[in-house]
Amino acid sequence: MRHPRxxxxxxxxxxxxxxxxxxxxxxxxPDEPAEPRTIVDLVDVDDPAFGHILRAALDLEEYGFxxxxxxxxxxxxxxxxxxxxxxxxxxxxxxxxVKERRKANPFEIAAGEVVYYMRIGNRVKIGWxxxxxxxxxxxxxxxxxxxEPGNRILERVxxxxxxxxxxxxxxxxxxxxxxxxxxxxxxxxxxxx
Numbered sequence: 001m002r003h004p005r006x007x008x009x010x011x012x013x014x015x016x017x018x019x020x021x022x023x024x025x026x027x028x029x030p031d032e033p034a035e036p037r038t039i040v041d042l043v044d045v046d047d048p049a050f051g052h053i054l055r056a057a058l059d060l061e062e063y064g065f066x067x068x069x070x071x072x073x074x075x076x077x078x079x080x081x082x083x084x085x086x087x088x089x090x091x092x093x094x095x096x097x098v099k100e101r102r103k104a105n106p107f108e109i110a111a112g113e114v115v116y117y118m119r120i121g122n123r124v125k126i127g128w129x130x131x132x133x134x135x136x137x138x139x140x141x142x143x144x145x146x147x148e149p150g151n152r153i154l155e156r157v158x159x160x161x162x163x164x165x166x167x168x169x170x171x172x173x174x175x176x177x178x179x180x181x182x183x184x185x186x187x188x189x190x191x192x193x
Contacts, residue, residue: 039073052087053080115150115158117182119143123171124178128155146185
């Protein structure tokens with residue numbers, strides 16, 4: 001297949017968007033990838049993060065940075081990729097994927113999902129989390145009594161199991177039946193480790 005040729009002002013002949021070297025220039029063969037020279041060489045326009053990378057590059061340029069400097073260009077690409085990874089759209093899409101997987105298998109437990117038992121005074125909160133350290137900071141319990149691998153379904157099962165001990169919401173009175181369950185989980189956790 002023949003590619004269209006265009007002549008650039010420099011006299012170079014371009015084929016399929018790539019310049020042919022002049023006779024006096026060294027040729028980077030197909031086995032030797034050319035070193036990126038501009039930010040355009042670092043970015044694939046089909047990359048889902050392209051818009052965020054472009055915005056990061058424009059922001060850096062607006063702040064007075066020279067995007068032609070390859071170190072700055074690499075930083076712009078990295079910043080754009082981080083923005084994309086942390087964007088609400090990506091988070092929402094990931095949550096939708098989890099929901100779809102859950103529809104297929106509602107009992108699947110993702111990495112880091114736990115049902116926790118946190119105590120404040122004589123009350124125990126039975127809850128579910130994918131980020132336990134964050135929940136500990138939010139609730140600030142006197143004690144994290146125990147955790148068990150589980151998702152929202154297991155959390156609901158535990159709420160139903162101890163319904164007669166419920167004081168309000170997800171908080172339960174720490175009585176013998178709940179204490180025995182927590183001790184059983186602790187023994188199982190100790191055996192597993």
